[in-house]
Amino acid sequence: MSHVARGTGRGGFITGFLILPLALYLTFVIWPYIQTFGYSFTNWSGQSPTFQFVGLDNYAALMKDEVFRGALWHNLLLLVFVPVITILLALFFAFMVNAGGRSGAGGVRGVRGSGLYKIVYFFPQVLSLAILAVLFGAVYRSDAGGLLNGFLTKLGVVDPAHPVEWLNEPNLVLWCLLMVVVWHGVGFYLVLFSAAMQSVPRDIYEAALLDGAGRAQTFFKVTLPLLWDSVQTAAVYLGIAAMDMFVLVSTMTSGQFGGGPDHHSEVMATVLMRNFLYFGKSGYACAMGVVMLVLTMILSIVTLRATRRERIEF
Amino acid sequence: MTTVTKAPGEAAAERPGGGRRAKEGGKGPSDGTVLNVFSHGFLAVWAILIVLPLIWLALGSFKTDSQIGGSALSWPSHWHFDAFSRAWDKGIGDYFAHTLIVLVFSVPLTMLLGSMAAYVLARYPFPGNRVVYYFFVSGAMFPVFLALVPLFFMVKRLDMLNTYQGLILVYVAYSMPFTVFFMHSFFRTLPTAVHEAAVIDGASDTRIFFQVMLPMAKPGLISVGIFNVLGQWNQYILPSVLMQPQSGSDPERYMLTQGLIQLQYQMGYETDLPVLFAGVTIAMIPMLVVYLSFQRQIQAGLTSATLK
Numbered sequence: 001m002s003h004v005a006r007g008t009g010r011g012g013f014i015t016g017f018l019i020l021p022l023a024l025y026l027t028f029v030i031w032p033y034i035q036t037f038g039y040s041f042t043n044w045s046g047q048s049p050t051f052q053f054v055g056l057d058n059y060a061a062l063m064k065d066e067v068f069r070g071a072l073w074h075n076l077l078l079l080v081f082v083p084v085i086t087i088l089l090a091l092f093f094a095f096m097v098n099a100g101g102r103s104g105a106g107g108v109r110g111v112r113g114s115g116l117y118k119i120v121y122f123f124p125q126v127l128s129l130a131i132l133a134v135l136f137g138a139v140y141r142s143d144a145g146g147l148l149n150g151f152l153t154k155l156g157v158v159d160p161a162h163p164v165e166w167l168n169e170p171n172l173v174l175w176c177l178l179m180v181v182v183w184h185g186v187g188f189y190l191v192l193f194s195a196a197m198q199s200v201p202r203d204i205y206e207a208a209l210l211d212g213a214g215r216a217q218t219f220f221k222v223t224l225p226l227l228w229d230s231v232q233t234a235a236v237y238l239g240i241a242a243m244d245m246f247v248l249v250s251t252m253t254s255g256q257f258g259g260g261p262d263h264h265s266e267v268m269a270t271v272l273m274r275n276f277l278y279f280g281k282s283g284y285a286c287a288m289g290v291v292m293l294v295l296t297m298i299l300s301i302v303t304l305r306a307t308r309r310e311r312i313e314f
Numbered sequence: 315m316t317t318v319t320k321a322p323g324e325a326a327a328e329r330p331g332g333g334r335r336a337k338e339g340g341k342g343p344s345d346g347t348v349l350n351v352f353s354h355g356f357l358a359v360w361a362i363l364i365v366l367p368l369i370w371l372a373l374g375s376f377k378t379d380s381q382i383g384g385s386a387l388s389w390p391s392h393w394h395f396d397a398f399s400r401a402w403d404k405g406i407g408d409y410f411a412h413t414l415i416v417l418v419f420s421v422p423l424t425m426l427l428g429s430m431a432a433y434v435l436a437r438y439p440f441p442g443n444r445v446v447y448y449f450f451v452s453g454a455m456f457p458v459f460l461a462l463v464p465l466f467f468m469v470k471r472l473d474m475l476n477t478y479q480g481l482i483l484v485y486v487a488y489s490m491p492f493t494v495f496f497m498h499s500f501f502r503t504l505p506t507a508v509h510e511a512a513v514i515d516g517a518s519d520t521r522i523f524f525q526v527m528l529p530m531a532k533p534g535l536i537s538v539g540i541f542n543v544l545g546q547w548n549q550y551i552l553p554s555v556l557m558q559p560q561s562g563s564d565p566e567r568y569m570l571t572q573g574l575i576q577l578q579y580q581m582g583y584e585t586d587l588p589v590l591f592a593g594v595t596i597a598m599i600p601m602l603v604v605y606l607s608f609q610r611q612i613q614a615g616l617t618s619a620t621l622k
Contacts, residue, residue, distance in 0.1 A: 010438065010519065011440075013434075013438075013519040013520065014434050014438055014440055016520075017430040017431065017433065017434040017523075018430075018431055018434055018435075018446065020427055020430075021427040021428065021430060021431040021450075021490060021494070022431070022446070024427065024483060024486055024487045024490070025450065025453065025487050025490045025491075027468065027487070028461075028465060028468065028469075028483060028484050028487035028488070029453050029461060029487050029488060029490070029491075030449075030453070031464070031468065032461035032462075032463075032464035032465040032468055033456060033460055033461050033464075035463075035464035036460050036461060036463060036464055039463065039464065046463070046467070089360075092356070093356070093357060093360060096353035096356060096357055097353075097357065111350065111353055111354060111357065117357050117361060118613070119606075119609055120361045120364050120365060121360065121361070121364060122609070122612075122613055123364065123368075123602070123605060124364060125616065126544060126601050126604075126605050126612065127548075127598065127601060128547065128548035128550065128570075128571045128574075128597075129548065129550055129571070130548075130550050130570075130571035130572070130574045130575050131571075131574065131594055131597055131598060133575065133578070134371075134574055134575075134578050134590060134594050135367055135368070135371050135594065136367075137578065138371060138374070138587075138591070139367050139370075141386075143383065144384065144385050144386060145382050145383040145384060145385065145386055146386055147366075147367060147370050147386045148386075149386065150385060150386025150387045151386070151387070154387060183363070183364070186360070187364070188616065188617070191613050191616075191617055192617045192620065195614075195617055233620060237620060240457070243457065244457060244459075246459070246551060247550045247551065251575050251578070269457075269459055272459055272462075273459075273462075276462065276463050277555075282463050285463050286463050286464075288459075289457075289459050289460040289461075289462070289463065290460070292457055292459055292460060293456055293457065293460045296455070296456070296457055297455065300455065
């Protein structure tokens with residue numbers, strides 16, 4: 001390469017271009033991450049500059065912490081249901097949009113107005129979680145003023161004297177939050193899967209059609225295997241979102257940093273923030289951060305491994 | 315109310331009716347029609363589920379507080395915009411301005427620094443290149459929570475809590491992994507011939523970057539730019555920890571997301587929900603306008619950014 005030969009002065013150029021991004025990244029990202037590991041072995045309160053090394057005490061306490069264990073369980077539930085529901089719905093709608101139309105001379109095609117559907121479905125993705133929190137806080141209101149209760153009362157499903165307290169019902173609250181994530185995500189993954197479906201060459205579908213494959217068969221034997229890479233990516237991203245959940249839980253549910261009623265919607269992130277900002281147990285909060293990191297890494301690796309298939313080139 | 319709010323879904327659902335006379339294909343016409351009606355039904359239901367709550371919320375800004383609490387399906391009795399002006403006075407306008415101030419600096423800075431690092435790492439072999447690259451990229455794997463506690467004290471030590479410059483620098487730093495990752499793969503796909511021609515013409519490395527490579531990387535910059543604008547505009551966790559007034563005399567510099575949540579708490583006490591709904595509507599309108607004007611680029615940008 002010609003530019004390697006020019007040699008002199010290049011070191012200066014490389015350093016000059018890298019120094020600022022690296023400095024920022026080290027100061028605000030890497031160094032805090034490293035510190036988290038360090039602090040997780042101390043009883044640091046965050047307020048006082050002094051603290052003692054306590055070894056694995058924080059981690060031992062975490063194992064016994066009922067609230068944290070409950071939160072971990074909720075995260076695991078979300079980890080299973082958020083990706084599964086979102087991906088299934090997105091695949092279903094993507095298939096409807098791209099191949100749900102009547103079959104014409106050119107084979108299977110998409111429904112009319114598929115562009116419009118994509119525009120509508122995708123819109124929640126550009127809204128902030130804060131907007132979603134307020135919006136669904138109102139939808140799930142515990143009296144007749146809530147959209148959901150209002151509708152169900154009108155339909156006669158819900159007794160107007162006893163509206164459902166969606167976000168205050170221990171058995172419902174987590175599922176209500178889950179539906180918000182699904183509502184938010186389906187459109188994005190629909191567009192993602194659609195793009196992947198459209199990149200599949202037409203003649204593969206035509207060949208399947210000629211061989212007498214029905215729509216269902218085409219979907220499972222042709223489309224899905226070719227989409228596998230995108231499904232895998234979607235699973236990892238949705239899994240990471242399910243591990244987080246802080247904004248929705250902390251703003252929509254009762255309690256300091258959310259988690260109510262009685263810790264039934266608690267997730268690890270809300271327990272962490274409460275311990276850090278409310279109880280002043282910074283060392284303990286750091287230990288939770290480390291646990292979350294380890295789980296996220298395991299999750300990514302397991303998802304990528306478990307969903308590994310032979311890659312199909314086309 | 316229902317007649318109006320249903321309109322977008324119905325408009326979509328009615329479309330196939332017009333095309334029903336269209337000639338059926340040679341193969342299994344009945345099968346196609348059944349599926350067509352079926353798929354339109356499902357698609358329309360989901361479209362209504364998306365649109366209905368949003369319109370319902372916007373309508374709420376025209377209702378009175380007692381109307382909102384009384385029945386969800388009530389129709390606004392008057393069409394005054396005073397809830398909007400009250401929401402603006404409650405700080406929505408300021409929160410908008412704060413968020414804009416931060417993003418005007420943080421997004422260009424993210425793009426500039428991210429592209430610089432990505433470019434050097436993609437095009438200049440030097441010892442340790444791979445190490446630095448993976449160092450940058452690995453940051454995308456970690457949840458922000460992990461760094462939150464020490465990050466707070468780091469920013470505090472730099473005396474930058476509740477300052478714009480503090481939040482700008484933090485936003486830039488946390489956008490680095492993805493920006494570097496994406497632009498790195500983009501710079502790799504650019505042809506080397508142009509670069510070599512510029513070298514022969516005697517252009518310096520810095521000049522080649524700014525005048526040759528950066529303009530060529532425009533499509534990539536747009537994709538990752540959209541990603542960063544949305545990500546930073548919608549960020550909630552970082553400002554909610556870093557942008558709290560530090561003393562009585564320290565002015566409030568809430569971001570829009572923070573401000574909305576703040577408004578939610580406040581309006582819960584003051585029982586003035588129309589203001590909250592108006593605030594959310596105000597926050598949604600620019601997103602809607604930007605989205606409808608650039609929806610193709612936004613959809614392509616966000617999805618390609620995810621798939622890289």
